[in-house]
Amino acid sequence: MSESHKFLKSKTVAIVGCPFSGGQPLRGVDTGPIHLVEAGLVEQIEELEWKVKFDGHHEFEDVKAANDPPIGILKNPRLVSRVCKAVSAVVGQHAKDGHLPLTLGGDHSLAMGTISGSLSMYPDVRVIWVDAHADINTIASTGSGNLHGMPVSFLLGINKRPPPEHPNASGYDEAMAEYSWVKPQLTSDRIVYIGLRDVDAGEKRILREHGIKAFSMHEIDKYGIGRVVEMALDHVNPKRDKPIHLSFDVDALDPTVAPSTGTPVRGGLTYREGHYICEAIHETGCLVALDLMEVNPSLHDAVAVSQTVAVGCSLIRCALGETLL
Ligand SMILES: NC(=[NH2+])NCCC[C@H](N)C(=O)O
Ligand SMILES: [Mn+2]
Numbered sequence: 001m002s003e004s005h006k007f008l009k010s011k012t013v014a015i016v017g018c019p020f021s022g023g024q025p026l027r028g029v030d031t032g033p034i035h036l037v038e039a040g041l042v043e044q045i046e047e048l049e050w051k052v053k054f055d056g057h058h059e060f061e062d063v064k065a066a067n068d069p070p071i072g073i074l075k076n077p078r079l080v081s082r083v084c085k086a087v088s089a090v091v092g093q094h095a096k097d098g099h100l101p102l103t104l105g106g107d108h109s110l111a112m113g114t115i116s117g118s119l120s121m122y123p124d125v126r127v128i129w130v131d132a133h134a135d136i137n138t139i140a141s142t143g144s145g146n147l148h149g150m151p152v153s154f155l156l157g158i159n160k161r162p163p164p165e166h167p168n169a170s171g172y173d174e175a176m177a178e179y180s181w182v183k184p185q186l187t188s189d190r191i192v193y194i195g196l197r198d199v200d201a202g203e204k205r206i207l208r209e210h211g212i213k214a215f216s217m218h219e220i221d222k223y224g225i226g227r228v229v230e231m232a233l234d235h236v237n238p239k240r241d242k243p244i245h246l247s248f249d250v251d252a253l254d255p256t257v258a259p260s261t262g263t264p265v266r267g268g269l270t271y272r273e274g275h276y277i278c279e280a281i282h283e284t285g286c287l288v289a290l291d292l293m294e295v296n297p298s299l300h301d302a303v304a305v306s307q308t309v310a311v312g313c314s315l316i317r318c319a320l321g322e323t324l325l
């Protein structure tokens with residue numbers, strides 16, 4: 001390849017459009033991918049001299065469970081599981097073809113599928129999770145039962161059985177059976193977080209217990225984004241010789257920058273900080289998969305929506321090599 005990319009066979013992006021909202025309660029996040037593509041994303045990527053494969057958004061018609069009552073506290077458990085399993089197969093196939101899967105969300109539960117897909121091709125993949133939230137709740141720790149707050153716990157395989165008197169104890173076996181396709185292949189030293197600022201008490205305990213490295217907004221204020229990205233890469237990929245999956249939740253950005261998202265949290269990344277992360281990861285030559293999640297065009301007015309969609313497109317371009325000069 002002309003550019004030094006360490007893992008891909010060809011400079012091809014495979015867009016996996018996932019209009020899916022089952023991991024959280026708000027409608028509209030399922031139209032995120034449609035808006036991103038309509039804003040000209042394909043052409044923008046082609047201009048960066050990538051080939052783009054895109055055969056339309058996934059509809060998941062075959063997996064829409066007619067009857068999907070909660071399992072214990074978990075909401076839409078079968079639908080989320082089956083959609084993620086389908087996404088995992090698609091992302092995994094693109095990765096095996098030597099292309100770079102770009103998944104457009106849709107809510108962040110989808111990352112269970114995208115990262116499982118990356119792991120099937122690259123068992124030693126490193127995950128950089130950019131988000132206001134840790135999305136690491138377990139069956140025992142979740143308060144909301146929304147699966148977009150839980151994908152990392154399944155990928156790590158840390159869902160322990162709650163004691164029988166625990167309020168979330170019921171349904172544990174059924175839930176674990178439904179999610180048994182998720183191979184707990186990710187290890188806690190191969191994921192790093194950037195941008196956290198709304199982490200549930202139970203999640204803080206999980207992060208501590210498993211020694212998971214996280215750079216919250218506090219560390220970004222303290223060290224600056226340049227040092228933080230360098231430290232994050234040094235933690236998961238010190239020699240810059242391992243593949244990287246970047247899972248970017250648009251709510252990592254400050255709501256003034258990306259307002260149209262379901263769970264905005266103030267005090268987030270600036271426009272430049274978000275873009276810097278993508279640029280610096282591109283520079284490693286290690287990026288093998290990218291997720292851009294939680295764009296919800298049904299929230300806020302048209303100006304806010306087009307602002308959020310435009311930011312989403314430009315984050316993607318930077319991760320794919322767009323530079324300022
Ligand atoms: N992907 C997201 N926006 N996640 C928000 C998660 C919020 C909360 N921690 C929960 O588990 O419900
Ligand atoms: Mn998220």
Ligand SMILES: [Mn+2]
Binds near residue numbers: 131132252294
């Ligand atoms: Mn989030």
